Amino acid sequence: MDSADDSAPEPRHLASTVDQAMKILIVGAFGVGKTTLVESVSEIAPLRTEETITRASAGVDDLAGIEGKTSTTVAMDFGRITLNSRMALYLFGAPGQRRFWDLWEGLVTGAIGLLVVVDTRRLEDSFDVLDQLDLRGLPFAVAVNHFPDSAGHDDADLRDALDLLPETPLVHLDARSRDSSTQALIALVQYAARLKAQEKVA
Amino acid sequence: MSGPGRGPVRPYVLTGGRARPRHRLSVETLLETVDAGGAGLPVTAGRHEQMLWRLCRHRLSVAETAAHLDLPVSVVTILACDLIEAGHLTTRSQAPQVELPDLDTLQEVLDGLRRRLSA
Numbered sequence A: 001m002d003s004a005d006d007s008a009p010e011p012r013h014l015a016s017t018v019d020q021a022m023k024i025l026i027v028g029a030f031g032v033g034k035t036t037l038v039e040s041v042s043e044i045a046p047l048r049t050e051e052t053i054t055r056a057s058a059g060v061d062d063l064a065g066i067e068g069k070t071s072t073t074v075a076m077d078f079g080r081i082t083l084n085s086r087m088a089l090y091l092f093g094a095p096g097q098r099r100f101w102d103l104w105e106g107l108v109t110g111a112i113g114l115l116v117v118v119d120t121r122r123l124e125d126s127f128d129v130l131d132q133l134d135l136r137g138l139p140f141a142v143a144v145n146h147f148p149d150s151a152g153h154d155d156a157d158l159r160d161a162l163d164l165l166p167e168t169p170l171v172h173l174d175a176r177s178r179d180s181s182t183q184a185l186i187a188l189v190q191y192a193a194r195l196k197a198q199e200k201v202a
Numbered sequence B: 001m002s003g004p005g006r007g008p009v010r011p012y013v014l015t016g017g018r019a020r021p022r023h024r025l026s027v028e029t030l031l032e033t034v035d036a037g038g039a040g041l042p043v044t045a046g047r048h049e050q051m052l053w054r055l056c057r058h059r060l061s062v063a064e065t066a067a068h069l070d071l072p073v074s075v076v077t078i079l080a081c082d083l084i085e086a087g088h089l090t091t092r093s094q095a096p097q098v099e100l101p102d103l104d105t106l107q108e109v110l111d112g113l114r115r116r117l118s119a
């Protein structure tokens, strides 16, 4: 191999039989455990890349008052799971703050859906994200991440506080556990499959 | 584009002044080099194009190449489009659909995820 030119470690390529790439977005407020989740399920060491979002700013978020075009650079981290000999699943962790919503727009095309990670110690941080998903009609499931000092909450209370539709999946998560994180992804994909099946009969 | 590309260079320079890709590439689109054993890129190709071409000797997503090359996704997308147009690179997965993936595909994803759960 003639790769002596690069100091970076040789990347882990996909098998040459993989010809379908799926993706799920992991979104949520600051510090809720997005990166931890990606890390616990990914078969590769999580990677990080940047995306630039450019849009006409019109008094949004902390850019309020600045006119004209603005560019924001967003760091996304992501991981990969090879599901079978021909299919790979990519997980992209994206920040949930308002100024990053334009990034989702670009990312979400073709996605199975979004997993919204929520920290019950700061539930209100998730309201914005959830409102936005409802508005855009994107399929999502909510994963409640538990921290040592999280108070116990009733699912019904959580649903109430987050104003979730009865059909929106709500799962409990330990983002550090591969099984727990995988279960959360399964809940989302099952929900997407239910939506797809309904679409058919409708 | 044949600049030496040393040190920090603005995306605008890296991409030969173009701002918009001409192929539908998404972050998860899989790329692979065409004729990896062949002569390689013309000497006029830029350093980052060379690196991208070498990186894709085996299948890799756009996002992965961006991370490994330490370039923004938007820049890699434009470089990849150039290489695709010139016949040096090709996509190995379908362009993303606007609709939800179909049921069979979702079932395959579920099966794959369930296999990863410890018994």
Ligand SMILES: Nc1nc2c(ncn2[C@@H]2O[C@H](COP(=O)(O)OP(=O)(O)OP(=O)(O)O)[C@@H](O)[C@H]2O)c(=O)[nH]1
Pocket (backbone or CB within 6 Å): A028, A029, A030, A031, A032, A033, A034, A035, A036, A037, A093, A095, A145, A146, A147, A148, A173, A174, A175, A176
């Ligand atoms: N106890 C516990 N700690 C967690 C869990 N998930 C994440 N953490 C910790 O919470 C902190 C934040 O987690 P990150 O995964 O970095 O969160 P993030 O959402 O990626 O954060 P930003 O990218 O900065 O928005 C880290 O110190 C994690 O170790 C969890 O399920 N349980």
Ligand SMILES: [Mg+2]
Pocket (backbone or CB within 6 Å): A034, A035, A036, A077, A093
């Ligand atoms: Mg993070």
